[in-house]
Amino acid sequence: xxxxxxxxxxxxxxxxxxxxxxxxxxxxxxxxxxxxxxxxxxxxxxxxxxxxxxxxxxxxxxxxxxxxxxxxxxxxxxxxxxxxxxxxxxxxxxxxxxxxxxxxxxxxxxxxxxxxxxxxxxxxxxxxxxxxxxxxxxxxxxxxxxxxxxxxxxxxxxxxxxxxxxxxxxx
Numbered sequence: 001x002x003x004x005x006x007x008x009x010x011x012x013x014x015x016x017x018x019x020x021x022x023x024x025x026x027x028x029x030x031x032x033x034x035x036x037x038x039x040x041x042x043x044x045x046x047x048x049x050x051x052x053x054x055x056x057x058x059x060x061x062x063x064x065x066x067x068x069x070x071x072x073x074x075x076x077x078x079x080x081x082x083x084x085x086x087x088x089x090x091x092x093x094x095x096x097x098x099x100x101x102x103x104x105x106x107x108x109x110x111x112x113x114x115x116x117x118x119x120x121x122x123x124x125x126x127x128x129x130x131x132x133x134x135x136x137x138x139x140x141x142x143x144x145x146x147x148x149x150x151x152x153x154x155x156x157x158x159x160x161x162x163x164x165x166x167x168x169x170x171x
Contacts, residue, residue, distance in 0.1 A: 014155050015051050017162065019058065026063045033086070034059050035071040120167055121158050 022032055034056040040046040051058075056068030069085050072078045080101075087097035107128050114124035126132055148170055156162050 012049075012051070013162070014153070015055070015058075017155055017159065018052075018055060019062070022059050022063055031065045031067050032059060032063055033067045035082075035086075036068055038070050038072050039074050041074045121154075122160075 022034070025032060036053055036056050037048050038053070040048070056066055059066045067086075067089055069082065069089065071082050073082060083097050083101055084094060087094060110128045111121070111124040114127060115121060119127070150157055150167060150170060152163075157167060160168070
């Protein structure tokens, strides 16, 4: 809601969602980390919307404490260099950064496995990060029921506010 209210009319829904999430967090955290994503593959073929490259600057209009670094993530070496810079900015030693990176990779792998099993991303993350098991079963009770696919941009279909909990209602 805040992103729609504070964002410019010409901004896309994903930009407005990002602004809204940052506005929600600004008084709940010490700092908002908004990396400037420069490239995502080693061949520099994956480009991002220029508005997202400017997202850290846009956040600074509303939020005074924004940490931003340019992120070149196309190779393992570049990712490691970026994570090292983040660690220095946060005054965290390199070994601690490596341990955090390893834990994050393992958690990400577990979340992806749960998603392949049919869990929604927020359910899978809650289970992996918080240890709380979902309150439902994924087994179909009635084989006669149709299988329904919901297709759309992840930032829309997985956001309960924007999608009006479409996936949970569909389930």
